[in-house]
Amino acid sequence: MQNQSSQIFRLGTLLIDGVLLIALFVAIGLWRFDDLRISNPEYYNYYLQLLVLTLVSWYAAGRWSGMFTYTSGLEHRNVTANVLRGALAQMAILAIIVVGLKGYYYSRLFLGSYFALLYGTALIYRLIFVQFLRNQMAKGKWQRTYIVSGKHSSSESLIELTTLRPELGWKYQGTVKASDLQNHLGESQDLICAYSPSTQEYSLAQNYAASNGMRFRFLPDMGSHYAGELFLESLEGIPLFSARKEPLSNWSNKLIKRIFDILFSFLLILVLLSWLLPILAILLLLTGVGNPLFIQRREGLEGTTFSVLKLRTMRSDSTSNALQRWMRKTGVDELPQLLNVLFGQMSLVGPRPHTEGDGAQYASKIGNYKVRHWAKPGLTGLAQTRGLRGGDSAANEQLLEARIRADIYYVEHWSVLLDLRILIETLVRTLFAPSSLHQK
DSSP states (O other): OOHHHHHHHHHHHHHHHHHHHHHHHHHHHHHHHSOHHHHOHHHHHHHHHHHHHHHHHHHHHHHHHTTTOOOTTOOHHHHHHHHHHHHHHHHHHHHHHHHTTTGGGSOHHHHHHHHHHHHHHHHHHHHHHHHHHHHHHHTTTTOEEEEEESOOHHHHHHHHHHHHOGGGSEEEEEEOOGGGGGGOOOOOSEEEEOSOTTSHHHHHHHHHHHHTTOEEEEOOOOOTTOOSOOEEEEETTEEEEESSOOGGGSHHHHHHHHHHHHHHHHHHIIIIIHHHHHHHHHHHHHTTOOSSEEEEEEEOGGGOEEEEEEEOOSOTTSOOOHHHHHHHHHTGGGGGGHHHHHTTSSEEESSOOOBHHHHHHHHHHSTTGGGGGGSOOEEEOHHHHTTOOHHHHHHSHHHHHHHHHHHHHHHHSOOHHHHHHHHHHHHHHHHHOGGGGSOO
């Protein structure tokens, strides 16, 4: 998308959001309270402060999360993720500030109705907006025009992609050798260079772009079979490319996940573990299992080891009674690890922690196994919701590979929505279809 068009749509979104924030606040306020200026002037002042804080926090969180940014190739999933990040950031800001403003003055019905409508409406109109933009770019409008200087497999893939998918907002206008650029008569906005930065051709292409007011972009040759992504970091001006996305390397994402873990693990310990653990321990004692609890060493974040507490599901003679088999089938024996989550050694969602011996064995079979150590191990995970859990998947190399692939996908695509989806799916499967948690 052209920069001018992008700025126009950005400005339009900023204005629409401002109108939406104020209009919804007024409308829901009248529905809930009639006219506070007459019925309760003190409350009116507090709600006026809340409106100002909501406006400021919305624009601050929106700028941080990218809610107002429109770029070529923007997709609906990106819009949804940006709005979710912005909403979470705004709620965190307001939760801290409103407490200091005597938050008990604010109606929970008002707050719930207002923010639910605000976030829902903001997301829906953005999705419609992006679909409209993509449709227009598919017709040839607002596209960025580019030429390619040089040629390799990645440049050919780029040309093919932008030709087949004009809705991405890029229009190919030809390939020109560096030596022939001075004779190029076209008017393109971007020059994409396929030469190595150490070559003379690269310098020629860069100088040509600068002298003609074109934006210069470098496209490295990743080979014809490369299907991943590269992510750029800078170390004192030296570019470093990473082949994997790692959302949890961002401190704000770590903080959000940690707060999520603390709140929900503490709640589950109070509501569930506080009574279920003693009952299961007593039942195990009564059935002659012996000590109902035992401790294991597991591999955690960055491969460091830690101790987990488990309910015993195997007797000393390697047999199990009906209760133990049920606990192992549903995963109830892992519930004491909620304490590990609360203390920060584990997370509610993440790759399941393996024992030291198993981890070394799996790493020798699966080359990228240790990528799963980039995230804290979880009480449940994406692999577990797909039935890839326990010794069954580990004994079969194909199932083990599928399990590790699911773990790595989680590490590279973490989001709060993904965590919630995994937790809900784990709960539903455990309650209604525990057999689906195991690979057939």
